[in-house]
Amino acid sequence: MxxxxxxxxxxxxxxxxxxxxxxxxxxxxxxxxxxxxxxxxxxxxxxxxxxxxxxxxxxxxxxxxxxxxxxxxxxxxxxxxxxxxxxxxxxxxxxxxxxxxxxxxxxxxxxxxxxxxxxxxxxxxxxxxxxxxxxxxxxxxxxxxxxxxxxxxxxxxxxxxxxxxxxxxxxxxxxxxxxxxGPLKGRHVLVTSGPTHEPIDPVRYIANRSSGAQGAAIAAALRDLGARVTFVTGPASVPAPAGVEVVAVETARQMLEAVEAADPADAAIFAAAVADWHVTEARDQKIKKDARGLPTLGFAENPDILATVSQRETGRPGLVVGFAAETENVIEHATAKRERKGCDWILANDVSPETGIMGGTENKVHLVTAEGVEDWPRMDKHAVAARLAEKIAEALG
The missing domain is CATH 3.40.50.1950 (Flavin prenyltransferase-like)
Structure with missing residues (x-):
């Protein structure tokens, strides 16, 4: 060697x-x-x-x-x-x-x-x-x-x-x-990361507290094992890792387009915290406060990227991994999500405020598969990423 x-x-x-x-x-x-x-x-x-x-x-x-x-x-x-x-x-x-x-x-x-x-x-x-x-x-x-x-x-x-x-x-x-x-040499892996921003008007948007740190760490760990990584990221607060193909997006609909353009992939890891809804009629100009009171916003569901990829009849990656960020009944909700979406694995974590995980430097996850639940200790997000990358390498043979 x-x-x-x-x-x-x-x-x-x-x-x-x-x-x-x-x-x-x-x-x-x-x-x-x-x-x-x-x-x-x-x-x-x-x-x-x-x-x-x-x-x-x-x-x-x-x-x-x-x-x-x-x-x-x-x-x-x-x-x-x-x-x-x-x-x-x-x-x-x-x-x-x-x-x-x-x-x-x-x-x-x-x-x-x-x-x-x-x-x-x-x-x-x-x-x-x-x-x-x-x-x-x-x-x-x-x-x-x-x-x-x-x-x-x-x-x-x-x-x-x-x-x-x-x-x-x-x-x-x-x-x-x-x-x-590396064990992933010659493999193409897709990773989504970060939040999505769904515009209300030119200066306001709907988002969540995801920093994108865990997704970036996963992309880097896969790269380090020799994979060619396509990294589709929303507006994260952490930089994208070097040595990967970065596709920057803003909305959930743009993220789905980027995911579909990245085909084919041997594995896909959906670590992005995608907004569930978008405003149906985002304004071209800033909404102003006036005597008429509060503005009325209409909402529509965003595309379900994880389910879309998991349930493909053709071109489905050999391994599809989703994330479940929950605030209660973590394993129960994650198990149900894996079955509902049709993905192979779910990484479930408790993001209730007292954990400090959302936007923090550590994570505590449970790997939910068809075989059962594997509990991982709380550790640095880079350690979580390295462990996940090794499991992906094993799964892909």
Whole structure:
């Protein structure tokens, strides 16, 4: 899988740097060439000599290496590789990447590269859970940066939780996926996301509180497994992920047109929070308050996109997944919805105000299928997306 591939490996400063030595060995066993870059902090944990001996290559450490920079070495290094891997990716390195900083060799390489970048975060659990780190992670995912881990586990500091760097073989597998050998390679997956806006007049509309974060995370997770993703999104408050085909729409009727234009697809995931109704006679001019009192609005049902696709006699995707955002009797309503719509799976979640899920960063879902209900723990929306993407890959074989 990796025979003849060139990996630029950036080793950050953390106790997990010792795993990078095994990672180098595993990559070379599989025929990859590893060009190592060691940060100043990384060199406090592993020595340049040990890294160089295992890689069989010179270790690059200094941005202001006059010999290398006479030939624009940081540009050459950043673009000669097939993939850039950062392991461990510390909170500091992630912050530099998210902020576009370039004040040392590692951060300059990451800014100058035109290749895909895979990072393996590693840090204390409280650092990983810090709002700044979470913001940076969301920014990096939106920029198309690939993640592997972090895992839950014991920390060198004695604490337990997320922040432990993925194991070397996990990283090797993620590298293979990033290089185009993912389980969804050659598959086309459609994802809808975000709210729809149904106009009342030029300045007012009907909508809901969906941010589009879960749909965007699902599209990114499918992309990371090698799928070609068509991402049909309403006016979301989060950016669309890089590396997918984005189709921006506003209304439910426009979304249905975009979905039908995206055929054929191997799977379709309907994560959009589509408005149920639209105003039958949206005004061309702003409605003004006057002595005649409140305006009268007429409503009509929007097309049922999930049911339309699920119940096709021809051209139906092999797997159709819907969402059920409920405020009560979540599983009962979701089970009934799956049967009524005719889709294969429903991801049901409780969006009652006290959960903070609608528009938030976490989700708690129940996967409802013909076989029964699978309860997932509350977790970050990116973790939900990764889990769903893996299940889709299994289902598609």
């Amino acid at each position: 990796l025979q003849g591939k060139s990996i630029l490996l950036i080793i950050g400063g953390g106790i997990a740097a010792f795993k990078s030595l095994d990672l180098i060995r595993r990559l070379r066993e599989r025929g990859a060439r590893v060009t190592p870059v060691l940060t100043g902090a990384g060199a406090e944990f592993v020595t340049p000599l040990s890294v160089s001996a295992l890689a069989g290559e010179k270790v690059h450490q200094e941005l202001f290496d006059l010999t290398a920079e006479a030939e624009m070495g940081h540009i050459e290094l950043s673009r000669a590789a097939d993939l850039v891997v950062v392991a461990p990716a510390t909170a500091d390195l992630m912050g530099k990447m998210a902020g576009g900083l370039a004040n040392d060799l590692a951060s300059t390489l990451l800014m100058a590269t035109d290749k895909r970048v895979l990072i393996a975060p590693a840090m204390n659990v409280r650092m990983w859970d810090h709002p700044a780190t979470r913001r940076n992670a969301d920014t990096l995912r939106g920029d198309g940066i690939l993640f592997v881990g972090p895992n839950d586990g014991d920390m060198a500091c004695g604490e337990y939780g997320p922040g432990r760097m993925a194991e070397p073989l996990e990283i090797v597998a993620a590298i293979g996926t990033a290089l185009g050998d």
